[in-house]
Amino acid sequence: xxxxxxxxxxxxxxxxxxxxxxxxxLIHLTPGGPETALMQNPRVSAETLxxxxxxxxxxxxxxxxxxxxxxxxxxxxFGRSYAYSLPVTDVIASxxxxxxxxxxxxxxxxxxxxxxxxxxxxxRGGIGDNVVRLATVLGTSVPTWWLGLxxxxxxxxxxxxxxxxxxxxxxxxxxxxxxxxxxxxxLGGLIGxxxxxxxxxxxxxxxxxxxxxxxxxxxxxxxxxxxxxxxxLIPVVTILxxxxxxxxxxxxxxxxxxxxxxxxxLFIEAASSRDYPLLLGMLLLGTVLTILGxxxxxIGYGLVDPRVxxx
Amino acid sequence: xxxxxxxPEAGATPRxxxxxxxxxxxxxxxxxxxxxxxxxxxxRRLLLLLAGTSLGLAACSAQQPATxxxxxxxPTEPAKPAxxxxxxxxAKPAxxxxxxAPxAKPAxxxxxxxxxxxxxxFVIASIGPLPKxxxxxxxxxxxxxxxxxVARLIFGGGLIDQDxxxxxxxxxxxxxxxxxxxxxxxxxxxxxxxxxxxxKPVVVDDYVFAYSEAIKExxxxxxxxxxxxxxxxxxxxxxxxVVVLKETLAKDVAIGVANSIGPVPKHIWQGKSWTxxxxxxxxxxxxxxxxxxxxxELNTAEGxxxxxxxxxxxxxxxxEKIVVKPSxxxxxxxxxxxxxxxxxxxxxxxxxxxxxxxxxxxxxxxxNPANGLYRVVEFNxxxxxxxxxxxxxxxxxxxxxxDMIQVAENGLGQPQYTFINPSNxxxxxxxxxxxxxxxxxxxxxxxxxxxxxxxxxxxSPGGQPVKLQVLYPVSSNPRAKIATYMQQxxxxxxxEVEVKGLDANAYFEEAKKKNFDISLGSWGGGSxxxxxxxxxxxxxxxxxxxxxxxxxxxxxxxxxxxxxxxxAKRKQLYADLQKVVNEELPSMYLYSATSFSPMSKKxxxxxxxxxxxxxxxxxxxxxxxxx
Numbered sequence: 001x002x003x004x005x006x007x008x009x010x011x012x013x014x015x016x017x018x019x020x021x022x023x024x025x026l027i028h029l030t031p032g033g034p035e036t037a038l039m040q041n042p043r044v045s046a047e048t049l050x051x052x053x054x055x056x057x058x059x060x061x062x063x064x065x066x067x068x069x070x071x072x073x074x075x076x077x078f079g080r081s082y083a084y085s086l087p088v089t090d091v092i093a094s095x096x097x098x099x100x101x102x103x104x105x106x107x108x109x110x111x112x113x114x115x116x117x118x119x120x121x122x123x124r125g126g127i128g129d130n131v132v133r134l135a136t137v138l139g140t141s142v143p144t145w146w147l148g149l150x151x152x153x154x155x156x157x158x159x160x161x162x163x164x165x166x167x168x169x170x171x172x173x174x175x176x177x178x179x180x181x182x183x184x185x186x187l188g189g190l191i192g193x194x195x196x197x198x199x200x201x202x203x204x205x206x207x208x209x210x211x212x213x214x215x216x217x218x219x220x221x222x223x224x225x226x227x228x229x230x231x232x233l234i235p236v237v238t239i240l241x242x243x244x245x246x247x248x249x250x251x252x253x254x255x256x257x258x259x260x261x262x263x264x265x266l267f268i269e270a271a272s273s274r275d276y277p278l279l280l281g282m283l284l285l286g287t288v289l290t291i292l293g294x295x296x297x298x299i300g301y302g303l304v305d306p307r308v309x310x311x
Numbered sequence: 312x313x314x315x316x317x318x319p320e321a322g323a324t325p326r327x328x329x330x331x332x333x334x335x336x337x338x339x340x341x342x343x344x345x346x347x348x349x350x351x352x353x354x355r356r357l358l359l360l361l362a363g364t365s366l367g368l369a370a371c372s373a374q375q376p377a378t379x380x381x382x383x384x385x386p387t388e389p390a391k392p393a394x395x396x397x398x399x400x401x402a403k404p405a406x407x408x409x410x411x412a413p414x415a416k417p418a419x420x421x422x423x424x425x426x427x428x429x430x431x432x433f434v435i436a437s438i439g440p441l442p443k444x445x446x447x448x449x450x451x452x453x454x455x456x457x458x459x460x461v462a463r464l465i466f467g468g469g470l471i472d473q474d475x476x477x478x479x480x481x482x483x484x485x486x487x488x489x490x491x492x493x494x495x496x497x498x499x500x501x502x503x504x505x506x507x508x509x510x511k512p513v514v515v516d517d518y519v520f521a522y523s524e525a526i527k528e529x530x531x532x533x534x535x536x537x538x539x540x541x542x543x544x545x546x547x548x549x550x551x552x553v554v555v556l557k558e559t560l561a562k563d564v565a566i567g568v569a570n571s572i573g574p575v576p577k578h579i580w581q582g583k584s585w586t587x588x589x590x591x592x593x594x595x596x597x598x599x600x601x602x603x604x605x606x607x608e609l610n611t612a613e614g615x616x617x618x619x620x621x622x623x624x625x626x627x628x629x630x631e632k633i634v635v636k637p638s639x640x641x642x643x644x645x646x647x648x649x650x651x652x653x654x655x656x657x658x659x660x661x662x663x664x665x666x667x668x669x670x671x672x673x674x675x676x677x678x679n680p681a682n683g684l685y686r687v688v689e690f691n692x693x694x695x696x697x698x699x700x701x702x703x704x705x706x707x708x709x710x711x712x713x714d715m716i717q718v719a720e721n722g723l724g725q726p727q728y729t730f731i732n733p734s735n736x737x738x739x740x741x742x743x744x745x746x747x748x749x750x751x752x753x754x755x756x757x758x759x760x761x762x763x764x765x766x767x768x769x770x771s772p773g774g775q776p777v778k779l780q781v782l783y784p785v786s787s788n789p790r791a792k793i794a795t796y797m798q799q800x801x802x803x804x805x806x807e808v809e810v811k812g813l814d815a816n817a818y819f820e821e822a823k824k825k826n827f828d829i830s831l832g833s834w835g836g837g838s839x840x841x842x843x844x845x846x847x848x849x850x851x852x853x854x855x856x857x858x859x860x861x862x863x864x865x866x867x868x869x870x871x872x873x874x875x876x877x878x879a880k881r882k883q884l885y886a887d888l889q890k891v892v893n894e895e896l897p898s899m900y901l902y903s904a905t906s907f908s909p910m911s912k913k914x915x916x917x918x919x920x921x922x923x924x925x926x927x928x929x930x931x932x933x934x935x936x937x938x
Contacts, residue, residue, distance in 0.1 A: 023643050030816075030817065031813070031816065031817035031820040031821065032814070032816025032817045032818075032819055033813075033820075034452065034818070034819050036816045036819045037816060037819060038533075039823065039854055039855070041533075041846040042837075042843065042844060042846065042853075042855060043533075043536055043843075044451055044533060044854075045854075046537040047536075048451060048531075048533070048535055048536060049451075051528065051530070051531065055531070082452045083443050083445045083452050084444070084588075084611075085444065085450070085452070085453065085587070086588055087589070090589075095612065149640075149642065149643075152646050153646060163650075182522075204793065234608065240537060255639075256639035256640055257639070257643065258643075259637070259639060259643065261612030261613040265440075265612055265639060266612070268639075272815065272816070283921065
C-alpha cells in the first residue's frame with residue numbers, strides 16, 4: 001500500500017507539472033494581455049504601458065517567462081497578483097473560506113441523494129420511485145443559473161426571505177444567506193447521487209449473492225444492509241473523492257448570481273483581466289486538488305472493497 | 312455561461328472612467344474612454360455604475376461649500392439614528408422638485424423636497440467588483456471605476472472643482488486660485504481649517520509630499536503622464552501652492568494638469584512603502600483621509616462600508632453610513648434595489664428599464680450627460696474596400712441611427728454625428744455632414760465606386776464577392792445587437808457580414824492589430840474637453856486609433872487646440888475639426904446613450920447633472936432620506 005501511494009504521488013507530481021505547463025502556455029496565448037484594456041485610456045501613455053510590461057516581465061520571451069515562473073513556483077512563491085499587488089497566496093486565502101462554507105453545505109445536500117437513491121431502488125416501480133425519478137429528471141433539465149435567478153426574484157426580492165450576498169451577523173443571518181445558494185449548488189450532486197445509487201442498488205439486487213443470502217433465509221434488513229448497501233456504495237466512494245477539488249475551487253455561476261465572495265468569482269475576475277499569476281495560482285490549486293481527490297478515492301476504494309488490493 | 316452574457320467584464324478590466332479625481336488627480340480630467348468594456352449589458356452606465364457612483368468626476372466637484380442643502384453642516388449629532396430626526400429645517404418644501412427627475416434640467420437647487428432626516432445607512436448596489444485597494448495614487452492595474460467611486464468618497468475633490476451643472480470651475484480645497492497671463496503658472500491658496508480625519512490640519516506639505524512621490528517613475532502612478540507636464544510644484548509659503556507647467560496649454564487642459572494633485576497625509580505615509588500593500592496597509596485601507604467619508608471596510612468581493620467623516624471641511628454628509636454592495640450580475644443589482652436591500656442601483660440593464668420605471672417605490676432618473684457613452688462604427692481604412700470613402704459612405708448610409716437606438720438601447724439614446732457628444736453643447740458642432748440613412752443612395756454610391764450586383768451578391772470592381780467582418784466585445788449586449796442589425800442591413804446591399812464577438816481583452820487586441828473590417832467601439836466618460844478624450848482615436852499615432860486614419864491636417868489642428876488660449880478661436884477650431892473629420896468619415900458616430908438610474912423614492916435631494924453620474928462631485932453628501 002505504501003509503495004502504491006508513493007508511486008502514485010510521483011506520477012501525480014508529473015501530472016501536475018504537465019497540466020501546469022499546458023495551462024501556462026494556453027493562458028499566455030489567449031489574445032489580449034493585462035495591459036490591453038489600459039490602452040483604451042487616452043491618459044495612459046505608451047511609456048506607462050511599457051513600464052507596466054517590464055514590471056510584469058511581459059517582454060521576456062514566453063519560454064523564459066515559463067522557466068521563471070517554474071522556478072519561483074518550485075519555491076512556493078507564486079508571485080503577486082497584478083490587480084491586487086498582493087501575493088497570490090494571500091489573495092486566494094481571502095477567498096477560500098466563503099467557498100468552503102458554501103461548498104460544504106452543497107456537499108451535505110448532495111449526500112442526501114444516497115438514502116434517496118436507496119429508497120427509490122427499494123420501491124422500484126412504486127409511487128415513491130416514480131416521484132424521485134421524475135424530480136431528478138426535472139432537476140437535471142432545469143439549468144441551475146436559471147433556477148437561481150428565479151429564486152432570487154421570488155424568494156429574495158418579492159418575499160424578502162433570503163437576502164443576497166454573504167451573511168455577516170449571527171448564525172441565523174449566516175444561514176439565511178447561505179441556504180439558497182448552498183442548496184442550489186448541492187442540487188446537482190443530490191440528483192447525481194440519487195440516480196447513481198438507485199441504479200447501483202438495483203444492479204446489486206440482481207446479483208447471485210443477494211439471491212443466495214435471501215435463499216438461506218437471512219432477514220431482509222440484514223440482506224439490505226450487509227449485502228446490498230455495502231456493495232452498492234463502493235462506487236460512491238470514488239465520486240466523493242472526485243468532489244474534493246470543487247470544495248475549494250468554487251462555483252463560478254452560483255457565486256456570481258448570489259454575490260458570493262468566493263473562488264469562483266475570483267477566477268472569472270482573474271481570467272477576464274488576464275491576471276496571469278493569480279490565474280496560474282488558482283489553476284495549480286485546482287489541479288493539485290483534483291489529482292489528490294482521485295488518489296484519495298483510489299485509496300478509499302482499497303479500504304472499503306476487500307477485493308481491491310494495491311501492491 | 313451566464314455570467315458572461317450578462318455581465319461582462321465587470322470585473323476585470325479596469326474600466327476606467329474617468330476623471331476622478333480624487334485627488335484630483337490628474338486623471339481627472341480626463342479619462343476614459345472606451346470602453347469597450349463597459350459594455351455591459353447594459354450600457355453605459357456601467358460605467359457609472361460601476362463605479363458606482365462614481366465619482367467620476369471627481370475632482371471636479373465643486374459646488375461651493377456651503378450649499379444650502381440641509382445636510383451638511385447641520386449640527387445634528389451624527390450618530391443619532393434617523394429616528395429622532397426632527398424635521399430639520401432643511402425641509403423647505405421645495406415643492407415637487409426633487410423627485411421628478413427632469414432629465415437633465417440643470418437643477419439649480421438641490422434642496423430636498425420635504426422634511427428629511429440626516430443619518431441612516433444608504434446602500435448602493437453596484438455592478439462589478441470594488442477596487443482592489445484605495446491608494447490615493449493607484450497604479451494602472453488598480454485604477455478602475457470602482458476605485459474612482461471609493462476615492463471620491465474618502466479623498467474628496469481637488470484644489471478646484473468643476474461644477475457638474477454649469478461646468479465652470481470653482482475653488483474646492485483652495486480658497487482662491489489664479490492663472491498667470493501666459494497660462495503656465497497656477498497659484499492656489501489653501502483653504503483655512505481643512506483637517507485630516509484624525510484632526511491634524513491639511514497643510515501644503517501634504518500636497519508637495521504627494522507630488523514628489525507620485526512623480527517617481529517607479530511608483531507607477533496611472534496619471535503620471537499628466538504630472539510630467541508639470542515643471543515644478545512648490546509651496547513658497549505655508550498657505551500657497553504654485554504649479555508651473557512646462558508649456559502653455561489651453562485653459563481646460565492646463566487646469567486638468569495643474570489640479571491633478573491631491574494631498575496625502577505626510578504624517579502617516581512618510582517612510583512607508585508607496586507601492587507594497589503588504590508593507591503599507593494604508594494602501595489597502597487608508598485610515599486618515601480628508602473627504603466626506605471614512606473607509607471602514609473594503610473587500611473587493613463583499614463590499615465596502617463608509618462612515619461619515621466628522622472632520623470634513625464642508626461639514627457633515629447626510630448619510631451616516633454608506634454601504635456599497637457589488638453584484639456580479641446587473642439583474643441582481645436591480646433585485647436588491649427592488650427589495651429595498653439597496654436604495655440605489657446606479658446602473659441597471661436596459662431590459663429592466665421599463666419595469667424599474669413603473670415600480671411605485673422607485674424614482675427613475677434619466678439624463679443625457681455631456682460626457683455620456685457613445686457608440687461608433689470604426690472602419691478599417693487599411694483594408695479594401697474600406698479605404699474607398701464612397702464605400703464607407705455607402706455603409707454609413709445603409710444603417711439608421713434611429714433604428715439602432717431602438718434595437719440596441721430600447722430607444723434610450725440620441726443620434727450623434729461627430730466625435731463630440733451632442734449633449735456637450737460647449738463643443739458640439741451640429742453643422743456637419745451627417746450621412747443620414749438612405750439605402751438608395753448607398754446603392755448608388757457603390758455603383759459609382761465600381762461595385763456590381765451579381766445576383767444577390769455584391770462584387771468588387773475586381774470581381775470578388777464583398778464580405779465584411781464586424782468585430783465587437785461579447786460583453787456588450789447593445790453592440791452585439793448592432794452587429795446583427797448591420798448584418799441584416801448590409802445584406803440588402805448584397806454584402807455578406809460575419810459578426811465576430813470576442814471577450815473584452817481579446818477584442819481590444821484584435822482591434823489594435825487592425826484585424827477586422829468594422830469594429831464597434833464605445834467611448835465616453837471623463838472630461839468633456841475635446842483634447843482629453845477623442846483625440847487619441849483620430850491622431851495618426853493615437854493610441855486608440857484603430858481605423859488607421861492619418862491626416863496631417865487633423866494632427867495639426869489637434870495640436871493647435873491643445874495650446875490655444877483664446878476660447879473663441881479654440882471653439883471654432885474644434886467646430887472645424889469635426890467637419891474635417893466627418894468629411895473623411897474614418898468612423899461613423901452612431902448615438903450617445905441616455906443615462907438612467909433607479910433610486911428608492913425615499914431618497915431626496917437627487918438631481919441629474921451634466922456629467923455621467925448622479926453623484927458627481929459631492930452631491931451624494933447632500934442626499935437624504937425623506938422622513
